[in-house]
Amino acid sequence: MMKHLSKIALLSAMALGSTFALAQDITPTRVGPVSQYGQLMTGKNSQGQGRIYGSCEGVKDGAEVQVRGMSLYWSLMPQAVEFWSEEGVSTMVNDMNIQIVRAAMATGNEDWNNGYQGYGSDPNTQMNLMKTVVEAAIKNDIYVIIDWHSHNANEQTEASKNFFKQMAQTYGKYDNVIFELFNEPTDIAWGTIKNYADQVVSVIREYSDNLILVGTPKWDQNPQVAIGNEVNDPKKNTAYTLHYYANSHCWSGTYDWGGTCEGTNGEQAINAGLSVFVSEWGTGTADGGGTPDQGRNQSWQEYINKHKLSWANWSASKISEGTAAFEGSSTKNSLQYTASGNLVKGYLATNPTSYTKCAANNGNETPIFVKTDLNFNVTFSGNALHIAGAPMTVEIYSLKGDKLMAIDNVSGTLSLAKLPVGKYFARIHGKSTNMVRAFQIK
Structure with missing residues (x-):
């Protein structure tokens, strides 16, 4: 059965998304999706299917929240890092109509093309890049995913705990913030992923009850493995990620070789009551290349909209890849689009162009x-x-x-x-x- 809020609970939930804005250090410069929806939270609809809701209206049929936007590329190369900026985020808000940005931070000792180094080698630079994007998102009143962008986060547990502790302490009070603990686990057992996630969740929950995203085995293509063995979260506000690349992955049924489609795995998790979040998807092939197949992308979008899944498209960069959204001539202040970017911009054009603050925006000391x-x-x-x-x-x-x-x-x-x-x-x-x-x- 669906969880229904009482009238008082519903009004209170509506207020919580905006009540604490008065105490925040960073003030939004516009009314955006965060002011309207509040903190994102997991829940089930009346059919028992997992969904994402907002604290402003609470968990009820018709109040599901689906936000859509862009994922920044790994914070390693100048062609990517240029958009890890206040100007880059604001330009995407104004020109692409994004509701969410994902900050995919390099976590290890990566050092590509003499560009930037990952958190393991240069934590201060990576932290500063992350803070810049998070604060730009708050100013623009959009959601932001703080992404530990690793394929082997279970081998980086202490570093991850330290990073998320700092992020939760600093930004955990903002409804904008979503924590993504493990970008894309490789062929790693769910028990290993869960053990890592349990430890990091406990650190975050000391400071924040915001939405947490947890990756699943084989590059986030198996959220169903968490059914009956979910991450230990005292706030019950954890969702599981599903990643796909339209030219490589299928949304329904099975492959010719017998494997189950990624979309089928996601639907199994959703029908079991788990909330699923598409924190990364691409228009081309799984290696980031390829020319977007219009038909396959449209079928995936229909799947996503059917289940009201939120998403961030890979990638907001001018990297020389088929799934990069921006041409090489783009700058953080002026965007020119690739075939992939134009396709994604078309999907984003159906996002709302204006938002309304929570109805119960009465201030911190005014009763509802x-x-x-x-x-x-x-x-x-x-x-x-x-x-x-x-x-x-x-x-x-x-x-x-x-x-x-x-x-x-x-x-x-x-x-x-x-x-x-x-x-x-x-x-x-x-x-x-x-x-x-x-x-x-x-």
């Missing part, structure tokens, strides 16, 4: 609904609720509307420090008072 005595007041500070007035009953709910605690006859200060880091709402009610207030534990 209040009928109160004049001598009654509730504030939140120092990870505690402060109640002035007659004793009240306090109920604490998760973002999805699950009741976590209920305490009668509360007056004065109620410590909430034992709650994990995340966003919640409190319902405070008594004989003549009924108030709901959103709050965040940091």
